Amino acid sequence: MAAAMATTMAVSVAPSSVALRSTVSSSSSSSSSSGAASFAPLRLGESSSSGFSSCALRSFGVQELSRPCYAYGLSARGGAKRDFLLTVRAVANPVEVNRGFEEMIAGTTRKYYMLGGKGGVGKTSLAASLAVKFANSGHPTLVVSTDPAHSLSDSFAQDLSGGTIMPVDGVDLPLYAMEINPEQAREEFRASVSKDGGTGVKDFMDSVGLGGWVGELSELKLGELLDTPPPGLDEAMAISKVVQFMQAPEYSKFTRIIFDTAPTGHTLRLLSLPDFLDASIGKILKLKKKIQSAASAIKSVFGQGDGRDKATDKLEALKERMIMVREIFRNKETTEFVIVTIPTVMAISESSRLKSSLEKEGVPVKRLIVNQVLPPSNADCKFCAVKRKDQKRAMDMVSGDVNLKSLEVIQSPLFDLEIRGVPALKFMGDLVWR
Numbered sequence: 237m238a239a240a241m242a243t244t245m246a247v248s249v250a251p252s253s254v255a256l257r258s259t260v261s262s263s264s265s266s267s268s269s270s271g272a273a274s275f276a277p278l279r280l281g282e283s284s285s286s287g288f289s290s291c292a293l294r295s296f297g298v299q300e301l302s303r304p305c306y307a308y309g310l311s312a313r314g315g316a317k318r319d320f321l322l323t324v325r326a327v328a329n330p331v332e333v334n335r336g337f338e339e340m341i342a343g344t345t346r347k348y349y350m351l352g353g354k355g356g357v358g359k360t361s362l363a364a365s366l367a368v369k370f371a372n373s374g375h376p377t378l379v380v381s382t383d384p385a386h387s388l389s390d391s392f393a394q395d396l397s398g399g400t401i402m403p404v405d406g407v408d409l410p411l412y413a414m415e416i417n418p419e420q421a422r423e424e425f426r427a428s429v430s431k432d433g434g435t436g437v438k439d440f441m442d443s444v445g446l447g448g449w450v451g452e453l454s455e456l457k458l459g460e461l462l463d464t465p466p467p468g469l470d471e472a473m474a475i476s477k478v479v480q481f482m483q484a485p486e487y488s489k490f491t492r493i494i495f496d497t498a499p500t501g502h503t504l505r506l507l508s509l510p511d512f513l514d515a516s517i518g519k520i521l522k523l524k525k526k527i528q529s530a531a532s533a534i535k536s537v538f539g540q541g542d543g544r545d546k547a548t549d550k551l552e553a554l555k556e557r558m559i560m561v562r563e564i565f566r567n568k569e570t571t572e573f574v575i576v577t578i579p580t581v582m583a584i585s586e587s588s589r590l591k592s593s594l595e596k597e598g599v600p601v602k603r604l605i606v607n608q609v610l611p612p613s614n615a616d617c618k619f620c621a622v623k624r625k626d627q628k629r630a631m632d633m634v635s636g637d638v639n640l641k642s643l644e645v646i647q648s649p650l651f652d653l654e655i656r657g658v659p660a661l662k663f664m665g666d667l668v669w670r
């Protein structure tokens with residue numbers, strides 16, 4: 237579309253619900269993500285360029301009820317003008333006050349946050365909102381998606397699909413994002429191994445009359461591993477690629493790194509993958525060493541060159557990286573896995589299983605985000621009343637669940653519009669991460 241739509245929001249807070257009402261207005265040649273956002277308080281009733289209301293924040297217990305209600309107007313650099321309308325019908329009861337964000341921002345040592353959970357529960361929105369919040373707190377932040385079905389671009393309302401680290405447009409924040417294509421990561425590795433290693437070993441083994449062995453024992457096994465990878469290998473490689481990037485001095489500035497991971501099943505398999513790979517690669521390496529020692533015996537007779545091949549080195553390097561990823565996952569000082577769920581019995585049950593698996597793997601978990609919670613109300617429609625009861629039943633499960641009850645439970649409200657773009661993510665982040 238030539239003319240980009242500027243999405244604006246109006247906040248309406250009714251006794252029965254807390255709702256963000258969106259209006260879409262004004263067009264300009266700039267995309268909604270092209271301008272830099274700056275927030276300025278506006279008195280209620282004033283017309284502003286765009287924004288979110290601190291009244292809504294207040295309704296979630298962020299601000300004291302005695303303070304006046306402000307709307308925050310957004311002015312965008314780059315020519316985008318956004319009109320917005322703010323209406324406050326009433327103020328709902330505070331939901332709850334969450335704690336723990338101070339601890340998350342403390343210190344400048346690099347920390348990793350992995351957000352995981354069932355498909356569609358809001359992992360990406362919450363990962364992106366956490367990234368905005370960290371960046372707003374002064375942390376140079378990178379948010380990475382390793383989910384093959386990326387939605388980080390949609391969440392930030394900008395194209396982040398380049399496979400490299402990209403600055404998030406429209407904000408004066410130290411905020412970067414990256415979508416990694418896990419399949420591509422595997423393909424790159426596969427190509428490099430077969431190019432450098434496969435032929436190298438084969439040529440050498442051919443020259444000493446053992447070419448058949450190589451095909452049978454070495455390349456075949458490696459090919460099998462890479463052609464039919466165990467579930468989670470792609471994502472593990474993508475994560476290990478990021479971890480590898482992060483070792484380079486130019487990336488040392490990032491003090492907070494957030495992973496938006498693939499839905500639960502994948503993430504769980506990913507966690508046990510380093511062990512699996514360790515064993516598989518170990519076997520392959522053993523096999524290759526056997527061949528090589530047979531070859532060097534022949535070499536000593538025929539005086540051929542060194543049998544060490546680059547594929548073996550690459551496998552060793554992959555194994556090292558996987559071990560490093562596993563260590564990062566398990567490091568209580570630097571890493572936290574945040575479980576995201578929604579208030580349904582099915583999602584809570586799955587979160588409980590996820591927590592149990594993470595515990596078995598030694599991955600630190602402190603927080604459970606329950607997303608899409610209906611805010612409290614005195615006057616519900618029948619549907620809302622039934623839904624709220626249903627959600628309460630699921631929430632009660634959390635406090636009684638042996639795996640989940642020790643976690644800090646953070647509720648994130650259900651909004652009546654999609655959370656897209658930095659201002660919206662900031663709004664969500666200010667409600668959730670505090």
Ligand SMILES: Nc1ncnc2c1ncn2[C@@H]1O[C@H](COP(=O)(O)OP(=O)(O)OP(=O)(O)O)[C@@H](O)[C@H]1O
Pocket residue numbers: 354355356357358359360361362383385387498499607608609648649650651652653654655656
């Ligand atoms: N609290 C919320 N209120 C309203 N809509 C929400 C909320 N959280 C997330 N959404 C919406 O739900 C949809 C799915 O969210 P999101 O992409 O963040 O989930 P996900 O868990 O990352 O999904 P996937 O597993 O497919 O990667 C999006 O349209 C998002 O805007």
